Amino acid sequence: MxxxxxxxxxxxxxxxxxxxxxxxxxxxxxxxxxxxxxxxxxxxxxxxxxxxxxxxxxxxxxxxxxxxxxxxxxxxxxxxxxxxxxxxxxxxxxxxxxxxxxxxxxxxxxxxxxxxxxxxxxxxxxxxxxxxxxxxxxxxxxxxxxxxxxxxxxxxxxxxxxxxxxxELKPRLPLAAVYHKERYQLTPSEEQELLAQYDKVVQAYYTKRTGGKRTDTWTESVMGYVKKPSRTHLREYLEKQGFRFD
Ligand SMILES: Cc1cc2nc3c(=O)[nH]c(=O)nc-3n(C[C@H](O)[C@H](O)[C@H](O)COP(=O)(O)O)c2cc1C
Incomplete structure (x- = not known):
């Protein structure tokens, strides 16, 4: 390296x-x-x-x-x-x-x-x-x-x-979850299997970093973005600023 x-x-x-x-x-x-x-x-x-x-x-x-x-x-x-x-x-x-x-x-x-x-x-x-x-x-x-x-x-x-x-370095998704060869290789259940493995890594990371105050997994931590859209004011602001989306 x-x-x-x-x-x-x-x-x-x-x-x-x-x-x-x-x-x-x-x-x-x-x-x-x-x-x-x-x-x-x-x-x-x-x-x-x-x-x-x-x-x-x-x-x-x-x-x-x-x-x-x-x-x-x-x-x-x-x-x-x-x-x-x-x-x-x-x-x-x-x-x-x-x-x-x-x-x-x-x-x-x-x-x-x-x-x-x-x-x-x-x-x-x-x-x-x-x-x-x-x-x-x-x-x-x-x-x-x-x-x-x-x-x-x-x-x-x-x-x-x-x-x-x-x-500490924040652990990233396993390579297999983000890197594919020739075509998109993962089925949804294979992806979820990898996410379940990664969840354990992230949970251990948060637990250690926060002395046990934070113990959520990665799939739990992204729920805020799954449950509802964020910063919904952006389109109106950007259009006022002169940007167009057609
Ligand atoms: C576009 C972008 C916006 C971000 N916004 C914030 C932010 O507002 N506040 C913050 O504390 N971290 C912010 N981050 C940092 C991420 O939380 C951080 O990169 C991620 O958790 C991975 O951690 P690491 O950079 O330590 O590896 C942002 C990162 C990116 C790429």
Whole structure:
């Protein structure tokens, strides 16, 4: 195994940070590493907003319901951005007619790919971080705070800083559950058998990590997303922001 694979396999989300501030040059470098990610049709449909001001981080910690947003060194907000394409169109007297579900998906995917490069680059420098999907809890308020123009939306945030804890690696699904050869190989009952095995692994992990306070299995832990849809305000917000889904 080489060092890159070793680094990738040692990822764990960091939610406790020391008071130390990451040098701005490092942040710029990890963002540049993010920009090196593959990007659909060379469109580069993303922007990153870095928040270091304590009051603004505290406000965002409230809005996202994630307290570590206030205590990290840099809170990065990764935005999907198709405004740039609309602006390019204007430069060539061409109205923005390519605004549809496919473009929304491309912009969101490209944002995620660049962000994951940023995370890995930061980890390679000994920093740690955690994604913050909670940015979409109160997405309209966040957008107002960040003064986001039309055609831009925050996909997720990312806390970055110097780690002040060393959490255990969180066990992933067995390879057989996610990796297939030539065709989709698992029957539903085979999948459930693998999930039942994985449940035991996750239960042991939670029990150990929380000293017995949390003992749920993986299939139990995902029930919140099975029982009801989440963040049902998103479509209305995104349409107001100018995104289209046809
Ligand atoms: C898009 C995305 C959004 C996430 N949002 C949050 C969040 O709002 N709060 C949080 O504490 N963790 C968040 N996480 C971190 C996941 O909970 C974490 O990656 C997962 O439990 C696996 O743990 P690990 O990263 O330590 O391996 C998010 C992760 C991703 C990829």
């Amino acid at each position: 080489n060092q890159v694979i070793q680094l990738l396999k040692s990822h764990r989300s960091i939610r406790k940070f020391t008071d130390e501030t990451i040098p701005e040059a490092w942040i710029e470098d990890v963002i540049k590493a993010g920009q090196a990610a593959s990007t659909s049709s060379f469109l580069q449909t993303y922007s990153v907003i870095s928040i270091t001001d304590s009051d603004r981080k505290a406000q965002l910690a409230e809005l996202t319901s994630n307290p570590y947003v206030a205590t990290c060194s840099h809170f990065l907000v990764f935005c999907a951005n198709v405004e740039r394409l609309a602006l390019a169109g204007e430069m060539h007297q061409t109205p923005f007619q390519g605004n549809n579900l496919e473009l929304f998906l491309m912009a969101s995917l490209d944002t995620a790919l660049m962000a994951q490069n940023v995370m890995v680059a930061a980890e390679s420098l000994g920093l740690g971080g955690v994604y913050i999907g909670g940015i979409r809890n109160q997405i309209a308020q966040v957008s107002e705070l960040l003064q986001l123009p039309q055609f831009i939306y925050p996909v997720f945030g990312m806390c970055l800083g110097y780690p002040d804890h060393e959490p």
